[in-house]
Every structure is written in C-alpha cells, then in structure tokens.
Amino acid sequence: MFITKYIKDVYKGVRSLLVGMKRTLYYFTHHKEIITQQYPDNRDTLVLPERFKGEVVMPHNENNEHRCTGCQACELACPNGTIKVIFKNELTPEGKKKKAIDKLVYHLELCTMCNLCVEACPSDAIKMAQTFEHSVFDRNELTKILNNPGSKIMEGVE
Amino acid sequence: MFEEVGTTTEGDIIINVGPQHPATHGVLHLVITLNGETIKKVEPHLGYIHRSIEKMCESLSYRQFIYVTSRMDYLSSHINNHACALCVEKGLQVEVPPRAQVIRVLMDELTRIASHELWWGAMAMDLGAFTPFFHAFRERESINDIMEETCGARLTMNYMVPGGVMQDLHPNFQKKVKEFMQLYKRKIHEYDELVTGNIIFQNRMKNVGYLSAEDAVSYGCSGPAARGSGVSCDIRKIYPYEIYDKLEFDEVLETGGDSFARYMVRIREMQQSIRIIEQLIDNIPEGDFQAKTKAVLKLPKGEFYTRVETARGELGVYIVSEGGTTPYRIKFRSPGFSNLSVLDHIARGSKLGDLVAMMGTLDLVIPDIDR
Numbered sequence: 001m002f003i004t005k006y007i008k009d010v011y012k013g014v015r016s017l018l019v020g021m022k023r024t025l026y027y028f029t030h031h032k033e034i035i036t037q038q039y040p041d042n043r044d045t046l047v048l049p050e051r052f053k054g055e056v057v058m059p060h061n062e063n064n065e066h067r068c069t070g071c072q073a074c075e076l077a078c079p080n081g082t083i084k085v086i087f088k089n090e091l092t093p094e095g096k097k098k099k100a101i102d103k104l105v106y107h108l109e110l111c112t113m114c115n116l117c118v119e120a121c122p123s124d125a126i127k128m129a130q131t132f133e134h135s136v137f138d139r140n141e142l143t144k145i146l147n148n149p150g151s152k153i154m155e156g157v158e
Numbered sequence: 159m160f161e162e163v164g165t166t167t168e169g170d171i172i173i174n175v176g177p178q179h180p181a182t183h184g185v186l187h188l189v190i191t192l193n194g195e196t197i198k199k200v201e202p203h204l205g206y207i208h209r210s211i212e213k214m215c216e217s218l219s220y221r222q223f224i225y226v227t228s229r230m231d232y233l234s235s236h237i238n239n240h241a242c243a244l245c246v247e248k249g250l251q252v253e254v255p256p257r258a259q260v261i262r263v264l265m266d267e268l269t270r271i272a273s274h275e276l277w278w279g280a281m282a283m284d285l286g287a288f289t290p291f292f293h294a295f296r297e298r299e300s301i302n303d304i305m306e307e308t309c310g311a312r313l314t315m316n317y318m319v320p321g322g323v324m325q326d327l328h329p330n331f332q333k334k335v336k337e338f339m340q341l342y343k344r345k346i347h348e349y350d351e352l353v354t355g356n357i358i359f360q361n362r363m364k365n366v367g368y369l370s371a372e373d374a375v376s377y378g379c380s381g382p383a384a385r386g387s388g389v390s391c392d393i394r395k396i397y398p399y400e401i402y403d404k405l406e407f408d409e410v411l412e413t414g415g416d417s418f419a420r421y422m423v424r425i426r427e428m429q430q431s432i433r434i435i436e437q438l439i440d441n442i443p444e445g446d447f448q449a450k451t452k453a454v455l456k457l458p459k460g461e462f463y464t465r466v467e468t469a470r471g472e473l474g475v476y477i478v479s480e481g482g483t484t485p486y487r488i489k490f491r492s493p494g495f496s497n498l499s500v501l502d503h504i505a506r507g508s509k510l511g512d513l514v515a516m517m518g519t520l521d522l523v524i525p526d527i528d529r
Contacts, residue, residue, distance in 0.1 A: 009357070016357045023351050024289060035296055051310040051325065079222035114225035114316040115324060128310065 048130040053113040056083070056106055057129040058146040065154040066147055068125035070101040077120035082110045100153060108134060109142040123157050170198065175513075177206045182517070183280060184524030186498075195509050200502045204528050211529045215488040220246045220320060220455040223485070228314035230492065231526035233273040236265045237468040239318040244399060245464040245475040246320040249457035255446040258322035259400045264438055265309075265317065266466075267431040268335070271342075272301040273469035274424045274431075281421075281518035282353050285362055290352050297345060300338045304331065320455060322448030335439050339432060346429075354425065363418035367504040367516035370415055377503065378496035381471025382427065383520050386420035388413040393467040407434050420519040456483055470494055470521050494526040 027033060039046075048054070060066050075083045088102035104126075118126055126146065136142060171192045177185040185206035191199040211230060215223040224242045228235035240262055247254060254262075279294030302312045308328040309315040317324050353359050374384040384391050392409040394402040410426045412419035457479035465474040471493025478487040497520045505513055 012357045016355055020289070020352050020356060023348055035299065049307040049310070049328075051308070051328065052306060053310040077221070079218050079225060112225060112314070113311060115310060116221065116225070116316075119319075119324060 048132070050130070051128070052130045052132075053115055053128045054131040055108055055113075055129050055134065056111065056117060056126050056146065058104060058126050060148050060151055061154065064148055064151045066125060066151050067123045067154050067157045068101055068104060068147065069123055069153065069157060070099065071122065073120040073122060074117035074126060077116045079114065079116065080110045080112060082107050083117055101147060104146040106144045106146050107142065108144060109139065125157075169193065177203075182524070183522060186522065186524045186527075188513075190510070190513070192510060195511075197505050197508055197510060197513065200505045200513070202498055202501065206528070207525050208528045209525075212488050212490060216485055219483050220457065220485070223488070224318065224320075225314070225316040227490070228316055229525060230490065230529055231468055231470065231473070231494065231523050232313055233276055233523055234269050234469040235314050236269040236317060237466055238473065239316060240266060241464060241466040241468075241473050241475045243318040243320050244466065245462050245477050246455065246457065248464055249460070249462045249477065249479060250320065250451065250455060252321050252449050252451060254322055254400075255449055256401075256443045257445040258447050258449070260438055260442050261323050261327060261447060262318060263400050263402065263405075264335070264435060264442075265305075265323075267434045268301050268304065270431045270469045271428050272298050274428050275301075277424060277469075277518075277521045278349065278353070281515075281521075282359075284514045284518045285359065287353065287356075287359070290349075293345070293348060293352065297338075297342055300334075300341060304334045304338065307331070307334065319448065321451040322446070324448075326447045327442070332439055332442070335435065339435065339439075342432060349425065354421075360418065362512070362515055363421055363519075364414075364416055366417045366508065366512045367519065368416050369500060369504050373500065373503060374415075377500040379471070379500055380493050380496065381467070381469070381521075382410075382420055382423040383471065383497045383500070385410060386412045386423045386519075387415040391472065393465055393472055397465065399464070399466060405434055405437055417515050417519040424521070454483055456481065457485070465491070468493060470523065470526070471497060490529060492526045492529065494521075494523050498522055498527055 058066050058068060070085055070087060072085050075085050084105040084107075085101055086103040086105065087099055090098045090100040092098045113128070115128060118128055134142070173190050173192060175188040175190060176182040177187040182188065187203035187206065189201040189203060190197060191201075209229070211226050214226055218226070224239050227238040227242050230238055275294045275298040279291035282290035282294075305315060306312050308325070308331055309317040310325075369379070369383070369387050371387045371389050374387040374389045379387075379389070380391050388411055390396070390409060390411060393399075394407075395409045407430045410423050410430060412423050414422075457477065459479055459481040462477045462479070463474060465472055467473075472491065473493055474489075474491030476489040476491070477485050480486040501516060501520060504516055508516075
C-alpha cells in the first residue's frame with residue numbers, strides 16, 4: 001500500500017510539473033505574446049497618456065506669456081508646500097502699480113503628484129507634464145522656477 | 159505539560175527574519191523562537207516604516223489628507239481614498255452623483271483584481287516558484303495602464319475626492335476594460351495550471367496555518383483571511399456603500415481555514431470582481447462626475463466613521479471634527495494589523511518552512527500595518 005501511494009504521489013508530482021512546464025514552453029515558442037518593453041532603448045517611441053502626472057509645468061505661448069494671475073490657490077491647495085509664489089510690483093501702461101508674479105517656485109523634490117494644484121487653479125495656468133526621468137546629480141536642480149524669465153501675463157486673463 | 163508562553167528554555171534558538179528579508183514584503187521584523195524546526199513563538203516587531211500618517215492628516219485639510227492615505231495600503235490605494243472620501247462626505251452630507259458612484263465602484267474592483275494579482279505572484283514567489291510572478295504582473299500591467307490613462311498615476315492615484323472623482327473617465331476607458339476582461343478570461347486557466355493544480359503547492363498549503371472561525375473573530379481578522387475560515391465579513395454585503403446593494407455578486411466563503419482556503423478565497427474573489435465590472439461597464443450613467451462642494455471644506459462638530467472592504471479586509475476611517483478646516487483626530491482601522499496579530503497564533507507548532515506560506519496567505523502589506 002505504501003509503495004502504490006508513493007508511486008502515485010511521484011506520478012502526480014511529475015504530471016503537475018509537466019503541466020506547468022507546458023505553459024512555460026508555450027511562451028518560449030510564442031514570441032508575439034511577450035509584452036516586455038525594452039525601456040531605455042524604446043525611449044523615442046514611448047508615449048505616455050496625456051493625463052500622466054509627471055511634474056507641474058506652466059505653459060507659455062509664443063509671445064512668452066503665461067496665464068498665472070498669482071492668486072496663490074495652488075499654494076494653498078498643496079499639501080506639502082511644494083509651490084511658492086513670489087510677487088513683484090509692475091507698472092501698467094497707465095502708470096499704475098500692479099501686482100504680478102515674479103517667480104513661481106516649484107520644489108519637485110517635495111511634490112507627490114497629487115494633482116490638487118492643477119485642480120485648484122482657476123485660470124488653467126499650470127498643468128501636469130508627462131516627463132518622468134527626474135534624476136539629477138545636484139539636489140538644487142530640482143527646485144524649478146516655472147515661469148520663463150521676462151514672461152508676462154496673457155491679455156484678458158483675470 | 160504545557161510550556162509557559164513566551165519563555166525560552168534551553169536548546170531554543172531565536173532567529174530574526176527581516177526587516178530586510180525578501181519574504182517579508184517590506185520592513186517587517188519577525189523574532190522567531192525555534193525548538194529545532196518547530197516554531198514556538200513568532201513576535202512581529204513593527205515601526206520600521208512608521209510615517210505617522212494619522213498625525214500628518216491632522217495638519218492637512220479635508221481635501222489634502224486623502225492623498226496621504228494612498229501611501230498606507232499602496233496596493234489598494236483607490237479603496238483607501240474611497241474610504242476617506244466617504245467619511246468626509248458623511249460629515250458634509252453631500253450626495254455623490256450616480257456616475258461618480260459607478261466610477262468609484264469600477265475603480266475599486268479593478269484595484270482589487272490588481273492587488274490580488276500581485277499577491278498571487280508574490281506568494282508563489284515566496285514559495286519558490288518564480289514564473290507566476292511574471293504571469294501575474296502581465297495582467298496587472300494592463301490594469302495599471304487603464305489607471306494611468308484615467309487617473310494619471312499607476313500606484314498612488316489620488317483620484318477620489320470628496321463629492322466624487324477628480325477627473326472624468328478617459329474616452330478609452332470602456333474599451334480598455336473590456337480588452338482587459340477578455341485577456342483575463344483567456345489567461346485565468348494558466349493560474350490553475352501553474353499554481354493551483356500543482357501538487358507541490360497544494361501539499362505546502364493544505365493543513366498549514368489553520369485558523370478557526372472563533373479565533374478569526376476574536377483576533378479581529380477581516381477580509382479573505384477571515385472568509386477562508388468561514389466568517390462572513392464582507393463589508394460590501396453587510397453594510398453596503400455606494401451601489402453595492404444593487405449589484406449581483408457572491409460573498410466568497412471557504413470553510414477550510416487553512417492557507418489553501420485563504421488562497422482559494424482570493425482566486426474566487428477576482429472572478430466576482432470581474433462579474434461586478436461586467437455588470438457596470440456598459441451601464442455607466444451620464445451626468446456629473448463630481449458634486450458641487452465648497453472651496454474650503456468644513457466638517458460639523460462631531461465624530462464620523464465609515465468602513466469599506468479593501469483587498470485585505472475592513473478599513474475603517476474615524477474622523478473627530480471640532481468644526482474647523484482640519485480634522486481634530488483621525489484613526490484608521492487597517493486590516494493588515496489585525497491579520498498580522500493572528501500570525502503568532504497560527505504559526506505555533508508548525509515548521510519554519512511553513513511560515514512563509516502563512517504570511518503569504520495573510521497578504522500583509524507593511525506600510526498599511528505601520529502607517
């Protein structure tokens with residue numbers, strides 16, 4: 001009795017192993033079903049979805065104008081203190097003093113890509129970019145100024 | 159006759175597993191007292207990944223604190239966010255639009271499948287089979303792609319907000335989910351071929367880590383760990399939230415109580431999740447995806463508690479509000495903590511090699527336990 005049970009167990013073990021090996025062999029011979037991506041080599045063809053949250057950017061138009069009014073809604077919405085708005089005083093053509101943003105400082109190293117700042121922005125001034133390779137050699141490079149130097153607010157954005 | 163609990167007698171060996179051990183799935187530290195190969199005591203040491211999430215939440219507003227909870231049980235981050243959003247909505251008395259409710263349930267069930275897939279691969283890898291890991295990740299990858307397209311992230315989504323969801327569904331969502339379900343149905347038999355039917359696997363799982371229904375209840379186990387012992391504890395059935403009471407699905411129960419029963423619960427639960435998605439994917443109602451809420455959320459003074467069923471069990475969110483913009487106190491009742499506490503009980507008397515099978519079927523996620 002013991003020997004028949006032993007042989008049965010061996011048979012069952014070998015059989016279930018072969019069933020599993022059959023699956024492995026199937027993928028060994030069917031190269032089309034392999035979905036592995038050769039990541040650093042396919043960098044040129046890699047397309048990320050447009051909603052992918054990679055980093056916060058501020059789009060500028062061709063006249064170097066942005067839509068940020070400096071309302072600080074993003075700064076208040078951010079849970080980590082990632083965004084800081086620095087103001088300056090600007091003279092309007094009529095000679096009046098007007099508050100405008102000097103720098104919109106963005107700390108990528110603190111950002112968790114939660115998208116709350118983009119949701120909070122009333123004038124669609126910031127959006128999420130699809131970049132994801134963020135490693136740098138110096139930590140200071142991660143602190144970014146989102147508005148271009150010399151940029152102005154777009155006409156008609158309040 | 160019986161040795162006193164917790165004492166080490168002569169000849170006992172104390173070994174440390176973790177905190178940097180590949181089979182602990184994170185930074186769990188187990189101090190194991192051994193008598194030869196037999197386990198006398200398992201003592202989990204926690205705190206290696208404690209980030210004081212509950213305290214952090216006290217300084218964040220009701221919109222902001224939800225993103226932190228994705229970092230607790232990172233494999234079911236949607237469901238964590240869902241629980242918090244539900245609790246805030248309970249305080250605000252906001253009615254969630256039907257479209258948002260359906261989207262939330264769809265996302266929850268997709269997350270549940272993704273979480274169980276990862277568990278399946280990782281558990282088989284712990285037991286020494288490496289191939290299932292890749293098979294599980296292949297299916298999980300297509301869920302991640304769906305999430306990436308709609309929510310913008312693959313793991314920590316922060317998609318559920320108080321009042322609904324953050325963005326509307328991506329136009330490709332329905333097509334992609336249907337493609338995933340076809341892929342899943344085509345590939346599900348591979349799971350049985352590779353792991354479930356394997357005699358070596360079955361011998362390592364059956365009669366290992368027996369947990370009786372009484373012990374499951376008294377230790378506070380929930381989720382598949384308790385349902386494997388025949389305890390009916392599915393929050394989706396007992397206290398339905400969102401639209402779960404209108405859906406047709408079975409609460410998966412196994413009566414074995416051993417590791418294999420817990421394994422089968424999760425395998426069958428994935429099929430139930432597919433069933434739920436099948437019912438909803440063609441019936442997403444039109445309308446708003448977010449209810450109108452005030453810019454600054456203020457909960458009235460009082461205490462609010464909601465619970466949901468994550469992939470691991472019952473997650474409870476308890477908010478004490480003093481009427482301000484930030485919570486006075488937040489407590490998360492995480493499923494992993496109770497499920498880990500039963501490990502010592504089920505591991506006593508068994509062999510050291512079986513400990514991995516027990517830990518695997520309890521499905522421990524350490525950041526969820528430590529918070």
